[in-house]
Amino acid sequence: MKKLFLILFVSIFFSCNSQGKRAVVGETEYQRELNAVYKDASKSPLKKRDLKKFKGLDFYPVDSSYVVTAKLIKTPDTPFFEMATTTDRKPLYREFGVLKFTLQGKELSLTVYKSKEEYEDPKYEGYLFLPFTDDTSGDSSYGGGRYMDIYEKNILDDNTIVLNFNNTYNPYCAYNEDYSCPLTPRKNHLDVAIKAGVKDFKK
Template identity: 70%
Template sequence: MLNNTKLIIYTFLLLTITSCNSQDKRPLMGETPYQQKLNASYKDASKSPLKKKDLKNFKGLDFFPIDSTFIVTAKFTKIENAPTFEMATTTDRKPLYKEYGLLHFTLKGTECELTIYQSQDDLRDEKYKDYLFLPFTDDTSGNESYGGGRYMDVMTTDISENNTAVLNFNNTYNPYCAYNDRYSCPLTPRKNHLNVNIKAGIKTFKKY
């Protein structure tokens, strides 16, 4: 059995270790699980697209306030027998895509339509074969949000049996080119511009 002196020392050491461990476990940055996951990946040097100086000073990505009015249900129309085409990028790279379908929805009283794409390279990868690619620009592009547009991931499994899909513009992200010009990123097609201010999701990145 420990005597009183040893017990006091033992308790002090235990509290010190616990306090240190608590300080190491800093809370994840972000208001939602989506934002926290995105911030965590950008903070991780092994995954982050950030340049070294930006990573060193990284304190989290900037987002618009969460706004439930930017969560909409869209009507999906499949595009049958769509041809494969080379999508323009920020470099000479020309990845192969197909137009997968059209999404029709109303946002802030404005009738909107976006074309959703399917990467032909992703079809060969079991991990990403169900991913669809939804790039868009809006009236905040080039000001509060990245000029090249923002992206949203939609899964084929997100499209319901009655051909609808929920689009959450709070869960958008920038192409890697917004952070580092060494990346090659698809350019948002002009027809995917929305004549509305999408003040939701990721903002433009302020580089150091």
């Protein structure tokens, strides 16, 4: 009888405990993974007061029309330059290439970058930096622009690569001014409204 009572007690305890935990929300695996990071106090850029009430980031509806194939025109031997940030920090980047693609009936282009750190640190090998602003910036999306992670290994033999604007994210500065974030170069403004990916954070 005691053993049965103990089993019931443990079962009820863990059942209540699991119900008390907040489930990770998100429409796609990318959204759930991003929300999991922001929910984790050891990794999250959120301030303590924002983390306490955090349920999930706000995203535009997932839209397959914002998944495009881009042609990469590489720009070899470009010099490193100091990229402006939200602080006095000036990280060194170089232009890796220009991505050309069609979206909403318009021919568009974005410059993709690679930092000096990415050349020197093995853990960043193959990582490319793609910041952009668009006609939603400062309105429904973060005014400083959004980022997209792309990788050299995903560039096909014909120098094309898939860009998924649903999988974009804000720089940490959108959540906490203590971070230092690269500012999107003016040449990377898109004259269309990219209603995909993460929205601005409402503090």
